[in-house]
Amino acid sequence: MPKSRVGVLISGRGSNMAALLYASRAEDCPYEVVLVAANDPDAPGLALAAAEGVPTFARAHQGLKRAEFDAIIDAELTRAGCDHVALAGYMRLLSPEFVAKWQGRMVNIHPSLLPAHKGLHVHEAVLAAGETVSGCSVHLVTPELDDGPVLGQTRVVVLPGDTPDTLAARILIAEHQLYPRVLAALVQSRTSPDALLARVRQLALALPEAEEKLSHGSLGFFVRGGKFFAYFSYDHHHDGVTGLLVKASGVEEQAQLIENDPGLYYRPAYLGPSGWIGIRLDTGDNDWQHIEDWLTRSWRASAPKRMAMLPF
Template identity: 70%
Template sequence: MPEKARVGVLISGRGSNMAALLYASRLGDCPYEIVLVAANDPQAPGLKLAAGEGIATFGLSHLGMKRAAFDAIITAELERAGVTHVALAGYMRLLSPEFVAHWQGRCLNIHPSLLPKHKGLHTHQAVLDAGETETGCTIHIVTPELDDGPILGQARIAVLPRDTPETLATRVQYAEHQLYPRVLADFVTANTRPEALLARVRELALALPAAAEKRSHGSPGFYVEGGKFFAYFTDNHHGDGITALLLKVSGLDEAAMLIEQDDSRYFRPKYFGPAGWVGIKLTDGPDWAAIEAMMAAAWRLCAPKRLAMLPI
């Protein structure tokens, strides 16, 4: 089981979206855990809720502090808790460029409109004033621009004839509580999903001289033009439930040595093992530097002599 992502949640008030993330994290298949809830108001009700659930909390008023200095304190607390990803959940404070840069690509925000429409505050009144027939909520990656950044997910609700900003806010919040845990779970596992792992394997394999790709044995295979296959990517091939890279090695002895050294990572692949191949599981924090070196060695074993001596 891959190690769970460690999420820090930033709030300013009662933290209803934080609670939705927290309770979703208790499900057995959830790929993240909440390790810290921090607020820019030490009296934020959400801090009490989180503490009651056994989650570490941190509260500090930002009043009288420069934005960068306050954010540096928050970052230090997140780092101390070993946070890998940050989720903003009703955090009513603009972030400093330094904070955004530090957590670039690892910080999400939820906004109560269908972005790019109605950025900023008073979104529900803006929806009604515009006469729109639907609204909703958006999860996006945080960038320096307010309520900007790549959109990861949206949920839509109808605007009813008698709606007010308050009734819209209530229904949008229901949608938020459904959307945020799912999007966060997808986000923290993005680099470990089969399509992402295949993309990384493909990048490494095709960077080698005269390397090409075609399907073989039902899987994407990588070979040297004029030579042989040196690598395969497999995902649940033959129903084994494993996402892995299969690499050609020098022989059965090398394969046995690798498996003996770490049988949680290396394995003897079905049908390939007797021919001097080893499998490397990819779903539990791959060591890509080691994989790159092993792939280069596999390429040399399979390349024709005119290529095998090339520096790579």
């Protein structure tokens, strides 16, 4: 399965960017860093990324409205074919449009145990509060500052005599360990066959009287007393594809769907001549409402007449 393509946004030295980059060199890492972009052309992390052969982009944000600048960065991420975005010391508040575009696919690392101590001057606040434990958090990015769902945390003990600098230095080590691990888990949760099957199973079995069993080497979903309405296909016939097979109205609709969006739809082996359509699930950018709609439509085409018109 191809690796997820990650763009990393930085504003300074980029030490967390470097941690993500070097972790990505492992053969079993599910992502690769394909772009490092900065809002400061003098950010030291750009030179490091370039030396490691990673494409870079830099543009000063001064004089541009937030949404205008974010549109420039988004265009570069899109041009690089990025599937996910990782903020690594990116000192910019993001526009709602940018956050919405990358919702669920953009992460940030913060040097505290969120929800405690959002924003700046974290280590000073921890020491002023007399806390004995601090740490770092990786979270999904939402429009609110440091407020998205937390995906992972590492606790770091506050030592007697710590200063903001000494505490920050130890937490930075924890950040470098935590960030690649959590990003990898996020990527795998969106693209691994097990995770995709779990999501498909949840949607398929929520339909009335739906059951599952193996059929023709794939896990299939059928209506009790009726026919199969979907199959989960993982590298079936060694095609390297993870997909969902559902019933189209026939080969004409099948052909039209593939022509209109060949990156999403494909003609599956064996079931293709019968008008079934394959929907790719391994691109990392699934529209699950669209998939649910297809499952429902296919269920109606397969259910007994007494059930096909059920409202749900």
